Amino acid sequence: MKTPDRSWRLALFLATSGHSGVDRIMKNLVGELGRRSIAVDLLQVEGHGPHFDRLPESVRRVPLGARHVNSCIPRLAWYLRTRKPSALLCDKDRVNRAAVVASRLAGYRGRLVLRVGTTVSKNLERRGPLHRQAQVFSIRRLYSRAHAVIVPSEGAAADLVRIGGFRDGFVRTVPSPVVSPELDALAGAPVEHPWFSDPSIPIVLGAGELCARKDFATLIRAFAEVRKDRECRLVILGKGRKRDELLGLAEDLRVSEHVWLPGFVGNPYAYMARASVFVLSSVCEGSPVVLMEALSLGTPVVSADCPSGPREILQAGRLGPLVPVGAHQAMAEAILRVLDSPPPRKALQEAALQFHVSRAADAYLHLLGYPGCSMGGGRENPA
Known part of the structure; x- marks a missing residue:
């Protein structure tokens, strides 16, 4: 196993139900990063997952002291400004938007990578017209300030590119980290x-x-x-x-x-x-x-x-x-x-x-800027 870069640290900002597919894949990703001894700060929103019985030694919990994602923005901005992690990875739309706002408030210079695990247009179909317009505007305005957006399938990628009008190579398809040693x-x-x-x-x-x-x-x-x-x-x-x-x-x-x-x-x-x-x-x-x-x-x-x-x-x-x-x-x-x-x-x-975790982790780490990590199973998608 390659010697980990001790100067590099990933911040992982999540707020999940505790029993969803996102919980499982992020637990798998954290487990794989732990096996590689990569330093991770798990930024936690009170009452939200993912929940871990035990964390790897290289992973530490950082409570943000709030029960709602938007309430975490000031604390998240403070964390980014003072701790200066090498990269910030987020998942789910409301978390992604909060992370972009916090990173702007903090003047954060590290890599910001967002993940969207759904087909966005199908989610928008269930909203009213004004809500849909606001959501599309938010995606176009805020997501474009990140370094990249990860999606788990080509169909989801094409859908997000169409909605967001993003630049070439901005949306990347990376298989979900599902197959784990456990x-x-x-x-x-x-x-x-x-x-x-x-x-x-x-x-x-x-x-x-x-x-x-x-x-x-x-x-x-x-x-x-x-x-x-x-x-x-x-x-x-x-x-x-x-x-x-x-x-x-x-x-x-x-x-x-x-x-x-x-x-x-x-x-x-x-x-x-x-x-x-x-x-x-x-x-x-x-x-x-x-x-x-x-x-x-x-x-x-x-x-x-x-x-x-x-x-x-x-x-x-x-x-x-x-x-x-x-x-x-x-x-x-x-x-x-x-x-x-x-x-x-x-x-x-x-x-x-x-869908093995090692292959997915390589692609995630590449997009997050981890030194010497190749793209692995990920693919970029044209705008």
């Missing part, structure tokens, strides 16, 4: 539920926030169709406001006895590794982490062909069927095909190596 051990942990002890009955698995964007209603409808053909069970990991509605739908379709929603689970990989098929039913994504995780564990997948990411991750359907968004009948047929003829486990795992 993944196999986590996948091998026991699952304390009788369904997972009976391999004779297939388990269909979904995972994510129980919200409209994830469209688990389509998955439940597809599952009800699959059950007309064969005995199987459905497990959806995650919590959210749609839980009661989804349980009601399962009741209406008379499959509630075969559907289990356990809520948030700290280790989804043990469930993924034992599932017969993993299904992504989302209306939109940036580049779905759960799809990469399932592939890395060798679990067959079916996905909605939503913007953006699934088509790239599944190599236009070579690694798993893609179905139209919201099409429960097509999804059911795809699930049945995969159950009848699952792809080779090794082929899925080999395809997921592009």
Whole structure:
């Protein structure tokens, strides 16, 4: 391993739910930076993730003393002005905007790199006209003051370039750091539920926030169709406001006895590794982490062909069927095909190596200006 540059320090400014895909990939990135003994300051907003049971020795917590991202701006500006980290990495739009404002207030001279993990135009569709205009103006005005913006898929990159009108090479596609050294051990942990002890009955698995964007209603409808053909069970990991509605739908379709929603689970990989098929039913994504995780564990997948990411991750359907968004009948047929003829486990795992944390970390560190680090798996996207 290369000797770390002791004079270089990364500040990582995040404010997550504590159980999202962003949490998992940033935990993976921090873990990889720790393995390389790279100095990291984890700037924390009270009551927000990511949450770590234990941090690497080279990573230290820096509480910002506020419960909201915008309230952190004065403290963040003070930190940047006095500590002068070599680079600042942020994720999610409101955090990105706050970081740009704070860096301007501080006269910060280090590298500022933002990350956007979603397809921005799809998020804007759910806003009112004035909110959309304000958001687009904010992205164009503030994001352009950073050194680069990282996105996880080519589709998300093209979308952001179109909205922001950014200069050539400003938006960079970097695969998410998903496949970590700990993944196999986590996948091998026991699952304390009788369904997972009976391999004779297939388990269909979904995972994510129980919200409209994830469209688990389509998955439940597809599952009800699959059950007309064969005995199987459905497990959806995650919590959210749609839980009661989804349980009601399962009741209406008379499959509630075969559907289990356990809520948030700290280790989804043990469930993924034992599932017969993993299904992504989302209306939109940036580049779905759960799809990469399932592939890395060798679990067959079916996905909605939503913007953006699934088509790239599944190599236009070579690694798993893609179905139209919201099409429960097509999804059911795809699930049945995969159950009848699952792809080779090794082929899925080999395809997921592009999402290994070491490769992603190289690309992140290159964009952050870490001495001697090449771009690795990242790609720049033309404006």
